[in-house]
Structures are given as structure tokens and as C-alpha cells.
Amino acid sequence: MSDAEQTTPLFQIHDASVVRGGKTILHVGDFALAEGEHVALLGPNGAGKSTFIQLLTREVFPLWREEPPVRFRGQDRPQLADIKRTLGIVSSTMHDQVRVHLPVMDIVVGGLFGTLGVPLRGNVSERGRALAADALERLGIAELAGRDVMTLSTGQVRRVLVARELVRDPQVLIFDEPCTGLDPEGMYHVRRTMGTLAAEGRSVVLVTHYPEDIIPEIDRVLLIKDAEVFADGAKADLLTSEVMSELFDVPLVVGEACGWYSLRGAYA
Numbered sequence: 001m002s003d004a005e006q007t008t009p010l011f012q013i014h015d016a017s018v019v020r021g022g023k024t025i026l027h028v029g030d031f032a033l034a035e036g037e038h039v040a041l042l043g044p045n046g047a048g049k050s051t052f053i054q055l056l057t058r059e060v061f062p063l064w065r066e067e068p069p070v071r072f073r074g075q076d077r078p079q080l081a082d083i084k085r086t087l088g089i090v091s092s093t094m095h096d097q098v099r100v101h102l103p104v105m106d107i108v109v110g111g112l113f114g115t116l117g118v119p120l121r122g123n124v125s126e127r128g129r130a131l132a133a134d135a136l137e138r139l140g141i142a143e144l145a146g147r148d149v150m151t152l153s154t155g156q157v158r159r160v161l162v163a164r165e166l167v168r169d170p171q172v173l174i175f176d177e178p179c180t181g182l183d184p185e186g187m188y189h190v191r192r193t194m195g196t197l198a199a200e201g202r203s204v205v206l207v208t209h210y211p212e213d214i215i216p217e218i219d220r221v222l223l224i225k226d227a228e229v230f231a232d233g234a235k236a237d238l239l240t241s242e243v244m245s246e247l248f249d250v251p252l253v254v255g256e257a258c259g260w261y262s263l264r265g266a267y268a
């Protein structure tokens, strides 16, 4: 990689406004994410977090500006295929679609085709199956390969969906509220999975309502409130009782232990 490529951010946003029904649902002044950098987007319901992610994935477009508001690796009109190859996305939307009796191996191999299972005419090479087996192994769920996905717990399905993204070897993993609906065991494993991927050198972009999801590897947090970037900076500066109370508009107390954060209500 040349020096110029190394310093070009993975994503760059400048003066991006997303308008729906005559209302600005997100405005971002300036934001840049470096290659390999991790960030957590935190904020209340309806703040604009998912819209922010959709700006990056080009599922929504900002208002036109003379200077293009969103750039991917310096390009203002990137190929969608390049973005798709670079990003892996784990969200509850995909989880909701897991309603078919298929072996876990087929679900994971399906990631190579962008389908939920292996397409009828899909020709799965030995290498494809080996990639899928390797992804399952790295996430510590190799023993699930032959299981019917419909028989798994919610937490196991979510990790299978991470493996499904990993077969394409994306440099960036976006986790959109990955722990929603999971019990403590499921949360433990999903958070550990995020740590594994961060340690492999991939960017982890996390969208969450809860500081508990922010793994120690993520140092930067982007707080979003009322369709604006409320703050962008170091976790140690922003995950404080004062800032969280202001972000969520209720009195809250932040705790920290061994790089992990927690949030509880400050009841009088």
C-alpha cells in the first residue's frame, strides 16, 4: 500500500444531511474513519445511528453538495461491489430472515454468494467449504457446522451470521445492535467475537444503545443525539456519568472495570 493510500481514510463524511419527509433525520459535519480503526456509535432510539451506517453503505444518500459529502477510500463515486467486498454487516434484519431449515455450514457458505443458503445452481468449491469451516473454527463454533440453524439459540445464530460475513474476508465488520435479544451467555460470546475480529486487525464499527457492548479494543465513540453528532472522541472522555446523562436525558451512572463499561440509572 502506498503512503497516500495509507493516509486516505476508509470513510470520510463532510456536511452530509439526510432528509426524510421534509425533516433532517441526520446531519454530520465532519467525520473520518481510518483503515483498521474501531468506533462505537452510541445514542438513544431514533437518534440517527442506523442512518449514519446507511450513509456509509450507500443505502441512503445525503442532499447534493458541490463537494461530495461521503467518500470511500477517497472516491466520491465508489463501486458498490468494492464497498460490499470491504464491509461485513451483522444486523437483526438478517437474523430475522433465518427462518429456514438449513445446516449451519450452508448458511455460512451462502455468505460467498450473498444468499442465505447455497443457491440451487451454486457450485461450492472445496475452498469455499474450507473458508466456512475456518470461520466457524475462529469463532469457536466449529461443532455447530452440521446443525439445523433453526435449532440454535439466538446467540448461536448471531455468531453463525458473523461467520457468514467472515467467509468473504471483509476488512470492516459493522455490528448493528449485536446483543439485542441475547441472554448473558449470548452477549458474552458476541462481545468476545467482536474482540477476536478487532485483534485480527479488522475495523469494528459497532452501533449500540449500551456502553456494556463497547469492547476494550474500541477506543473511539461517536455519540449521536437528535439527528446530530453530539460528541466524537476518546471513550475515556465521553463514557462518563455526566455525558451519558446528557446523551440519554435521564440521570445515569457509568462504571468501569478492566476496560469494560456499565451504565445504570441514578435513582435518588
Ligand SMILES: Nc1ncnc2c1ncn2[C@@H]1O[C@H](COP(=O)(O)OP(=O)(O)OP(=O)(O)O)[C@@H](O)[C@H]1O
Residues within 6 Å of the ligand: 020, 021, 025, 043, 044, 045, 046, 047, 048, 049, 050, 051, 052
Ligand atoms: N423513511 C423515513 N421517513 C421518515 N422518517 C424516517 C425514515 N427513516 C428513518 N426515519 C426517522 O429518522 C430517525 C433516525 O432513524 P434511525 O433508524 O437512523 O435511528 P437509530 O438511532 O438507529 O434508532 P434506533 O436506536 O431506534 O434503532 C428516526 O426518528 C426515524 O423515525
